[in-house]
Amino acid sequence: MNRLAIVADNLIGANDAGVQFSKFGFSTQVILNHLDLVNHCNGVDVVSINTNSRKVSPEVAYDRVYQVGNKLLKLGFERFYKKIDSTLRGNIAEEIRAMMESLSLTLAVIVPSYPAHGRIVENGYLQLIQNWGDSSVPVPVYYIPSVIKTDANVPVAVLGLTDVRQGEDTLAQKMTELHKAGVNLITIDAVTDEDLRNIAVAINKLDIRCLAVGSAGLAGNLPIAWKAAGQDHMSLRQGTMIVAGTLNQVTAEQIRAVLDCPNTELIDIKCGIIYEGGAAEELTRVLCDIGAALAAGKIPVVVIDTLLENRNDADALGLSERVHKFGHIVTALLGQIAKEAVERHDLRNLVISGGGTATSICHVLGITVINLERELLPGIPLGKASGGSCDGLYLVTKAGGFGKGNSLRKVLDSL
Known part of the structure; x- marks a missing residue:
């Protein structure tokens, strides 16, 4: 596997995205201080970097992530994942733009869904599943296109569940067509883990270098798309x-x-x-x-x-x-x-x-x-x-x- 770099805006995110790869046997390291990146990324398949940028200003977040992206490029990384909060907290738009510009990428695919924790996306809206007695109700929170762009004139495409469930090849083709039409940001609906797997496989089939953006939900399906296998369990000491x-x-x-x-x-x-x-x-x-x-x-x-x-x-x-x-x-x-x-x-x-x-x-x-x-x-x-x-x-x-x-x-x- 070409080495993967995950860029997260806090420590919890760096951990929960990184572990999605380690559980499939990829050696994975979390770097707590982004300034230590150069000293700690040798000899592992995946590095997950905490930029600690969720609560800083948008300008500082952009600059910090841009500098990390530059370093990753010089270090020879070829796969990139921008970990974002599943409820879209933080400087989402600025950090995606910083990653794309520092890595010279012209396409970002954004999928914040995390069904295992009640975060789903449908019709472009992030929804949180709320339990009411014996039933559950999805409550819309954000319209994703309005969150992920820093300029009102930037086009954002939304691919719905119908697109996702037509299959990986069709989904990959639609993303390619949108990119050729000048769309650089694509957000995709997902309400189940199967939807996330379809999206992950479609991303893997793209001929375009792209930035995958999402929570630990999408991250957990990328190793499956790369046909990774083998979870090595281990035992722990007491205390x-x-x-x-x-x-x-x-x-x-x-x-x-x-x-x-x-x-x-x-x-x-x-x-x-x-x-x-x-x-x-x-x-x-x-x-x-x-x-x-x-x-x-x-x-x-x-x-x-x-x-x-x-x-x-x-x-x-x-x-x-x-x-x-x-x-x-x-x-x-x-x-x-x-x-x-x-x-x-x-x-x-x-x-x-x-x-x-x-x-x-x-x-x-x-x-x-x-x-x-x-x-x-x-x-x-x-x-x-x-x-x-x-x-x-x-x-x-x-x-x-x-x-x-x-x-x-x-x-x-x-x-």
Whole structure:
């Protein structure tokens, strides 16, 4: 396989896209700092680069991704994947344009669908599947053409489900015809994994050099299109801790399910104490509780206490204000807790929920590379850390809103 470069705008995205290739046997490395690209991309099939550009200005995001694209071209990469958020957060249009211009590509095929996590695209609209009792309803969120172009005069074509389900050859032909007609951006509908497979195969059949753009959903079907095979499973050593720094209620439900397991113990971080300047005292207490749990043969489940609190509309505004004011302090504390727990107790498995939390922990631990091994559940990868004092530490990373109620329990079962 020609070497593939994935460019993602945050760490969680770099991980969950990269693992789609490692689970098919491709050696895959996640590079946490885009400035380290040249130092860490030798000897692997796939590199997944975190540009950390989701929350910067559009101009900074464009420049950062453009520079990464230039480096990738000089390093001899021939396949490229622009990982985007499945709910279209971030500087989507600017980063696609930066990739295309830096790599001299004239076609981008954009498919953000991720059916495994309730994100589908139909008639050009990104829709989120919402569960209401025993039924589910797709709720339109964005019209994709309006999101992916920086200029109102840029033409964007939409290929619908009828086009996708006519077969890979017909779909590839339609994309080629649109490109010849001067269309450089094509978004394609997909509501099932089979739709994504058809699109992936069609992209592979194109004679045009193109940029594939999407979530981990499309990424997971590209190795199938390349006729990759063979998932190499491996076993992990014991010594596990879960850290959740997100406030997403999907993770809250997963934490509650995990705590039903007899070998887990909740260790909640008292945010009120931190807000009053007691971070150092809270660090000491939490580390003591972690040590006691591990000594008793249990899995510490470290969460911020506001994650599991009942909320009402009156609390929501106050909570949002506190997160905005103190969030960076709490995130830094979670990183320090993880570092000291790993070093004191020789932890082997660290399960992290929340993008900011994952980034902070990796930074404090001095991790520079994550070698991806396999995908435990859709969008939830497992990798081995490299760099700092924790070489060999296994990391499981999960976006706050990813997974179902029992996902973390399944993760623990697989370790």
